[in-house]
Amino acid sequence: MAQFSKEELSFVEDLPKHMEIECLVCLKLLTDPHIVSCCGHNFCGSCIERVKTSNGSCPMCNEKEYQAIPDKKCSRIINGLEVYCKKREGECQYEEVKCRYRKCQERKQRRHLEDHEDKECPQRPFQCQYCRRK
Known part of the structure; x- marks a missing residue:
């Protein structure tokens, strides 16, 4: 799946300011969102697995012991966002x-x-x- 930053996408409706849809590791739109048990932040599934394999500690709170589980609610929110086609201007x-x-x-x-x-x-x-x- 292609990864995009929020700046590369044009959303149909403004996003609420509190909505976290970016991975704090790759800074792209969350892909296969996972939530960590230590601080509750979201990361792409592949990003958090890479972090756990390399140094192990949470990128946000540096906790060594935590679990990363798929965040189905976050997935539903992201999948429900409407974006404009990048080629909508006459293409x-x-x-x-x-x-x-x-x-x-x-x-x-x-x-x-x-x-x-x-x-x-x-x-x-x-x-x-x-x-x-x-």
Whole structure:
């Protein structure tokens, strides 16, 4: 799974200031969030395992004896966050856009728009088979 920092993402709604969704080790959005028993902070599952293997103590409180367990509530919160597509400004192939023909009210995903405009749209200009005019 790709990891992103909060700055790389554009959230649909403002995040509450108290919401911790960043790993305190890699400083990216939490992936497979784990909570530690010593101080209750969250870390990516892979980050906290790497820390435990290297020096063992908690990165926040330096406690040597602690457990890191999956934080399902944190996972649900992060999975419920809505973010804007990074390519939403005229590039996203899944964005719904209006047909270019004025009288057509169809909206299609950008990836299907060309077929609609060139082959399906009842408002597209067509060439008369007899006089060859549009």
